[in-house]
Amino acid sequence: MTRTADIAVVGAGLVGLATAHALATTHRQRVVVFEKEPGVAAHQSSHNSGVIHSGLYYTPGSARARLCTEGRVRMVEFCRAHGIAHDVCGKLVVATREDELPRLEALRLRGLENGLGVTALTPREFTAIEPHAGGLRALHVPESGIADYPAVARTLAREIAEAGGAVECRAAFQRAHDAPAGVRVEVSDGTWEVGAMVACAGLHADRVAAASGVETDIVIAPFRGEYYTLAPARQSLVRHLIYPVPDPRFPFLGVHFTRMAGGGVEAGPNAVIALAREGYTWGDVSVRDLADFARSRGARRFVRTHFGTGVAEIRRSFSKARFAATLARLVPAITPDDLRSGGAGVRAMALTPQGTMVDDFAFVERGRMVHVLNAPSPAATASLAIGHHVATRVLARLG
Numbered sequence: 001m002t003r004t005a006d007i008a009v010v011g012a013g014l015v016g017l018a019t020a021h022a023l024a025t026t027h028r029q030r031v032v033v034f035e036k037e038p039g040v041a042a043h044q045s046s047h048n049s050g051v052i053h054s055g056l057y058y059t060p061g062s063a064r065a066r067l068c069t070e071g072r073v074r075m076v077e078f079c080r081a082h083g084i085a086h087d088v089c090g091k092l093v094v095a096t097r098e099d100e101l102p103r104l105e106a107l108r109l110r111g112l113e114n115g116l117g118v119t120a121l122t123p124r125e126f127t128a129i130e131p132h133a134g135g136l137r138a139l140h141v142p143e144s145g146i147a148d149y150p151a152v153a154r155t156l157a158r159e160i161a162e163a164g165g166a167v168e169c170r171a172a173f174q175r176a177h178d179a180p181a182g183v184r185v186e187v188s189d190g191t192w193e194v195g196a197m198v199a200c201a202g203l204h205a206d207r208v209a210a211a212s213g214v215e216t217d218i219v220i221a222p223f224r225g226e227y228y229t230l231a232p233a234r235q236s237l238v239r240h241l242i243y244p245v246p247d248p249r250f251p252f253l254g255v256h257f258t259r260m261a262g263g264g265v266e267a268g269p270n271a272v273i274a275l276a277r278e279g280y281t282w283g284d285v286s287v288r289d290l291a292d293f294a295r296s297r298g299a300r301r302f303v304r305t306h307f308g309t310g311v312a313e314i315r316r317s318f319s320k321a322r323f324a325a326t327l328a329r330l331v332p333a334i335t336p337d338d339l340r341s342g343g344a345g346v347r348a349m350a351l352t353p354q355g356t357m358v359d360d361f362a363f364v365e366r367g368r369m370v371h372v373l374n375a376p377s378p379a380a381t382a383s384l385a386i387g388h389h390v391a392t393r394v395l396a397r398l399g
C-alpha cells in the first residue's frame, strides 16, 4: 500500500529534524521523516563536541556565517524554552606561538565583522577566565556556548509527532523519482507518494542525491574525530572552552577542550580518515565505502595534498602521549595520565573533483526536491536556522 504525506524528509539528524519541525509547526505541513537507524540523531548530531559556535571563523556573508549567527540565537532560545541543558559560557582561542599572533588578530577582525563581541586578552587577563590556560595572547568570544544536542533532537522529534507528523525509524531511503503529484519515495518498508522531498542524509548525502536522480560532482569523504575525556580529578583544569588558533593548512579547528553540557570535559577531536562512512574506530571497515573513496578523483587529490598532515594525525591517533603533548600547548599541566579514552564522531566532508573541501553549506534543488549536500560544523549550532531556510525553499518548489 502506498502511503502519503505532504513532504518527506530523509535523515533524522538535527538538520532533517529541524527542517521537518519548521514544516510541521510553522507551515502546518503533514511531514514524514525517514531514518535508517533505530533512533534519531544517531550519527553526527550526537557524536560532536556539543559546542554552540559563535560564527567566528566563517567568511562574512557566507551561508555558514549567516545561518550560524541566526541558528545560535534560535538554539539558545529553543534550549531555554524546553529546559534543555545549555550554557552560553564563552570561549578562549589561544595563540601559543609567535607565528599564530597575526592569525589570531585576523580572527579578531573577522569576529568583529561577523558581529561578535570578541576581545583580545593578555595572559594575565585570560588566566582570570581560564586559570590553567597557557599562551601568548587569546581571544575571548562571549557568544560561544555548549548544548545537549541529542536532547534537542529528541525534543524536535517529539514536537513533530505532536504536530501530526511522523518520524519513521528503521526506514532506509532507497530511491526517489518524480511522480504526477510530486515525488515517489521508496524506503525499506514501503512506498510513499509525497508532494515534495528534502534530503538531509549527512554522511550519505551524495548517495541519496544520486538515488534521487540528482547529478552532483561532490563526494562525501568520512573524517573521524576522536576524543579523550579528562579524568574527574583533573576536570578543574578547564572551566569552559579552550581552542587553538586554527592551522590554515588544515580544514578543521584543531584539538580543543570542551566542557560538556551533561558534565565532564572532552579533549579533541583530531581528524583521521575513517575506513567506513560510519567508522567510529579503526576496526570499522567498509569495502564499499573504501572503494568509493578510492574511485573518487577529488578524494585522491585531497589525500595527496594533505598526505603529511594525514600521516601525522594517524600517528597521533595511536599515541596518547602525542595527543597529550598537543593539548599541553593550551593547558600546560595536562599529562597523558589525565586522559581517558572517549568517543568519536565521523564528519561528512564534501569534496570537489579538484580535491578541495566544499567550504560553505551546500543545497541543491531539482524539481520538487531539495538536497542538503554539505552541512559540516557548525550545522548543529545552525540547524534550526537551516531548517527554516530549507523549509522555505522546498515550499517554494511546491508553487
Ligand SMILES: Cc1cc2nc3c(=O)[nH]c(=O)nc-3n(C[C@H](O)[C@H](O)[C@H](O)COP(=O)(O)OP(=O)(O)OC[C@H]3O[C@@H](n4cnc5c(N)ncnc54)[C@H](O)[C@@H]3O)c2cc1C
Pocket: 010, 011, 012, 013, 014, 015, 016, 017, 034, 035, 036, 037, 040, 041, 042, 043, 044, 045, 046, 047, 048, 049, 050, 051, 052, 053, 171, 172, 173, 174, 200, 201, 202, 203, 204, 208, 224, 225, 269, 344, 345, 346, 347, 348, 375, 376, 377, 378, 379, 380, 381, 382
Ligand atoms: C566530531 C565532530 C564534532 C563536531 N562538533 C560540532 C560542534 O561542536 N558544534 C556544531 O555546531 N557542529 C559540530 N559538528 C558538526 C555537526 O555535528 C553536523 O554538522 C550536524 O550534526 C549535521 O547534521 P545532519 O543532520 O546534517 O547530519 P547527521 O546528524 O549525520 O544526520 C544524517 C542522518 O541521515 C540518516 N541517513 C543517512 N542515509 C539515510 C538513508 N538512506 N535513509 C534514511 N536515513 C538516512 C543518518 O542515519 C543520520 O541519522 C561536529 C561534527 C563532528 C563529526
